[in-house]
Amino acid sequence: MPDVAIPLMYAAADVLRANDRGERTVAAPRLYPHQWSWDAAFVAIGWGTVSVPRALDELRHLLRGQWATGMIPQIVFSAEPGYFPGPDRWRTQGLPTVPTDVQTSGICQPAVHSLAVWVIGEQARRNGGADAEAFEAFLADTFEAWFRWHVWLDDARGSHPSGLIEIHHPWESGMDNSPRWDAACARVRVGQMAPYVREDTKHVADVEQRPADADYDRYLWLVEQLVSVGYEDAAAREVIDFRVGDVFFTATHALSAAVLATLGDRLGRTAQANTLRGMAARARAAVAATADPETGHARDFDMRAEEWLRADTIGGFAALICGAEPDVYAALTSDLLGPDWCGHPRLANPLPPTTSPDSPAFVSRNYWRGPQWPVITWLFTWALRHHGHAEAAKTIAAAGRDQLADGTFSEYYDAVTGAPLGSRNQSWTAAAALAWAT
Numbered sequence: 101m102p103d104v105a106i107p108l109m110y111a112a113a114d115v116l117r118a119n120d121r122g123e124r125t126v127a128a129p130r131l132y133p134h135q136w137s138w139d140a141a142f143v144a145i146g147w148g149t150v151s152v153p154r155a156l157d158e159l160r161h162l163l164r165g166q167w168a169t170g171m172i173p174q175i176v177f178s179a180e181p182g183y184f185p186g187p188d189r190w191r192t193q194g195l196p197t198v199p200t201d202v203q204t205s206g207i208c209q210p211a212v213h214s215l216a217v218w219v220i221g222e223q224a225r226r227n228g229g230a231d232a233e234a235f236e237a238f239l240a241d242t243f244e245a246w247f248r249w250h251v252w253l254d255d256a257r258g259s260h261p262s263g264l265i266e267i268h269h270p271w272e273s274g275m276d277n278s279p280r281w282d283a284a285c286a287r288v289r290v291g292q293m294a295p296y297v298r299e300d301t302k303h304v305a306d307v308e309q310r311p312a313d314a315d316y317d318r319y320l321w322l323v324e325q326l327v328s329v330g331y332e333d334a335a336a337r338e339v340i341d342f343r344v345g346d347v348f349f350t351a352t353h354a355l356s357a358a359v360l361a362t363l364g365d366r367l368g369r370t371a372q373a374n375t376l377r378g379m380a381a382r383a384r385a386a387v388a389a390t391a392d393p394e395t396g397h398a399r400d401f402d403m404r405a406e407e408w409l410r411a412d413t414i415g416g417f418a419a420l421i422c423g424a425e426p427d428v429y430a431a432l433t434s435d436l437l438g439p440d441w442c443g444h445p446r447l448a449n450p451l452p453p454t455t456s457p458d459s460p461a462f463v464s465r466n467y468w469r470g471p472q473w474p475v476i477t478w479l480f481t482w483a484l485r486h487h488g489h490a491e492a493a494k495t496i497a498a499a500g501r502d503q504l505a506d507g508t509f510s511e512y513y514d515a516v517t518g519a520p521l522g523s524r525n526q527s528w529t530a531a532a533a534l535a536w537a538t
C-alpha cells in the first residue's frame with residue numbers, strides 16, 4: 101500500500117505532466133526551463149511510478165547531452181528563454197568533446213543517475229511484462245554510457261590523493277551557496293568579464309531566498325576560467341580558483357557505482373562490474389577518511405588551500421548515502437535524528453536542514469544555507485533503508501510526506517517557519533512525493 105495520500109500522488113503526477121516537454125521535464129516551470137542533470141535522475145524516479153517508459157525517456161534525453169569524455173553535463177538546454185547563464189555564456193559549442201545535436205553547460209552535478217536506473221529497474225521488475233522488458237532493453241543500451249560517466253569521474257575528477265571527487269564550481273555540488281563552500285569561495289578572485297543580468301531573482305518572491313550577487317560574480321568568473329581552457333580537465337585543475345574535494349558528490353558516486361556494478365553483473369559484464377566495485381570501494385573509503393575526529397561528520401577538502409573545510413551542513417552526513425562501518429553508520433543515523441539536527445527544537449518539521457540551526461552560517465530561508473529540500477530528504481530515506489536502517493528511514497519519510505501535504509511542491513522550505521520557498525511545482529519535489537509512494 102502506498103504511504104502517500106492518494107490525492108497527493110495525483111497532484112504530484114500532475115506537476116510532472118505539466119512540466120513534461122515530451123522526452124524531458126523542465127526542472128521547474130519558470131525558474132529552470134531546461135533539463136538539469138541530477139534533477140533528471142530524481143524526476144525519472146518519480147516518472148517511474150507513473151510510467152516506466154516515460155522514466156526511461158527522461159534518462160535517454162539526458163544522455164543526449166553526454167560529452168565524449170563521459171561527463172554528463174549539469175544542463176541540457178532547451179530553446180525556452182528565462183534562465184541565465186544560457187549557452188552563450190557557457191560557450192561549449194564547437195568544442196571537440198561536446199554533442200552536436202543539443203547544447204549543454206560545461207560542468208557536471210552529483211552522480212545519482214545509476215541510482216535512478218536501479219530504482220526504476222526495481223519498479224519495472226515489480227510491474228513485470230512490457231515494463232520489465234523495456235527496462236532490460238534500456239539497460240543493455242545505456243549501461244556503457246553510465247559506466248563511462250563513472251570512469252570519467254574516477255579518472256578526471258578522482259586523481260587527488262584524498263580519493264575525493266573534485267569539483268570546479270559550486271554548481272557542480274548541486275548545493276550552490278552552501279556554507280560548505282564559503283571559505284573556498286572567499287579565495288576566488290573575480291577578474292574582468294562581460295556584464296550580465298540575473299534571471300533567477302525575477303522568479304522568486306524575495307531575493308533573500310537566493311544566492312547573493314557576490315556569489316553570482318564568482319559563479320560567472322569560474323565559468324570564464326573554464327572557458328579559457330576549453331573545459332579541458334587537466335588544464336582546468338591548474339587554472340581554476342575553486343578546486344574542492346566534495347564529500348557528498350563522492351558519496352553519490354560510490355553509491356551509484358555500487359548499484360551499477362550489480363546491474364552489470366546481471367548483464368554479464370563482469371569486468372566492468374568489478375571496475376565499478378573498485379571505484380565504489382575507493383570512493384567509500386575516501387568519504388570515511390574525511391571524518392572529523394571530534395564530530396565524526398564528513399568534511400570537504402579545499403585542494404587549492406590544502407585544508408579541510410569545516411561547516412556544519414548536511415554534507416557531514418555523506419557516509420549515510422554511500423554506507424560505512426556499522427558502528428559509524430549507526431552513530432551518524434542517531435545524530436541525524438537527534439536534537440542537533442532533525443530533532444532540533446527550532447525546526448518546524450523534523451527533517452534534515454541543509455545547515456545546522458546552531459551554525460553561525462544558518463539562514464532558515466536562504467537556499468542551501470538552512471532550508472529543507474524534499475529531494476535531499478528523499479535521498480537520505482532511500483539510502484537509510486538501503487543500508488539497513490528502515491526504521492529511521494520510515495520516521496524521516498513520514499515527516500517528509502507531511503511537509504509536502506501543503507501541495508505546493510516547493511523547491512525548498514524554511515527550516516524554522518516551514519514556509520514553502522523558491523519555485524513552486526518543482527519537478528524533483530513532485531518526484532520525491534511519488535517515490536515515497538512506492
Ligand code: 9WN
Pocket residue numbers: 127128132136137138139174271273274275276300
Ligand atoms: C544552478 C535545478 C538546479 C538544481 C541545483 C540547485 C539550482 C541552479 C541555479 O537549481 O541550481 O545549477 O540556477 O540555481 O541548486 O541543485 O539542480 O533545480
